[in-house]
Amino acid sequence: MTLEDTYQRRTAANTAPLHQCRSGRLEGKVCLVTGAGSGIGQATARLFAREGATLAVADVDDSGAQATVAAISDAGGTAIREHLDVADEEQTIAAVASVVARFSRIDVLFNNAGISGVGDVVETAPELFDRVMAVNVRGVYLMCRAVVPTMIEQRSGAIINMSSSLAAIGVARRVSYAASKGAVLAMTRCMQVDLAPYGVRVNALLPGTILSPFVERYLAESYSDREEGLESIRRRQLTHDLGRPEDVAYAALYLASDEARFVMASGLVVDGGMTGAK
């Protein structure tokens, strides 16, 4: 079976009505996913709902978030939409308060929202560097700061922070982005030390190149020919296809579930061999 066959099978399962395929790995859990209006966040929100979770779908893009909520509702799941810019402290506090008011708890926070930054150190304007750090790093910090008191009170919780394989290896012209994802991994490890006594797990995901609107924009910015760009990405991996949002969603599901109760301060690599096998 090729990677593409696996993807088609998983996608079909992820869109099937809940009663046909629900296995309940997140039954009863309230999960807040940022950047859930597109790509990896959307696939994860849908998968979490299929596994029995109640979803808070948070995104700065309201129409994307609404599409995710509609997909979950159509499949028989429960989801609400929260407008959220993760870089805005007031909005992070308001979104978390709204979810807690509605569901009385937050079991899983998936800090997935993020933006790209393309350029070497000279090409990268200070404004771009600051913006990438504001969303990708400050956004994770602000969301954790807003959610953690609830998890401490509950004496339980799972936080998943979106890092990247670029926290571990160097790739051309990704200076601001790599800096932000390295910071997320380092922050994850330190937060875990502080939060372990309260039963809160904190882990990071390190995906390789995942075909999503994010990567389509990166390809358009970085290569004059899309196919040439895809080919150079494939050469970095051991697989002939790029990753799909569902590949990362399944890893997030594991970290969010109680199956991962002994997994703490880790960076789970999901990258088709890009980091480990070269």
Ligand SMILES: NC(=O)c1ccc[n+]([C@@H]2O[C@H](COP(=O)([O-])OP(=O)(O)OC[C@H]3O[C@@H](n4cnc5c(N)ncnc54)[C@H](O)[C@@H]3O)[C@@H](O)[C@H]2O)c1
């Ligand atoms: N696609 C990849 O190859 C890849 C690889 C490694 C890591 N990542 C990371 O995974 C995450 C999701 O990426 P994706 O590929 O699904 O991208 P995407 O662009 O498809 O989705 C990102 C979502 O985040 C939202 N968002 C952006 N800024 C926001 C903000 N300030 N507040 C709230 N929401 C905001 C967007 O509206 C969008 O819905 C990002 O953090 C990205 O850095 C992606």
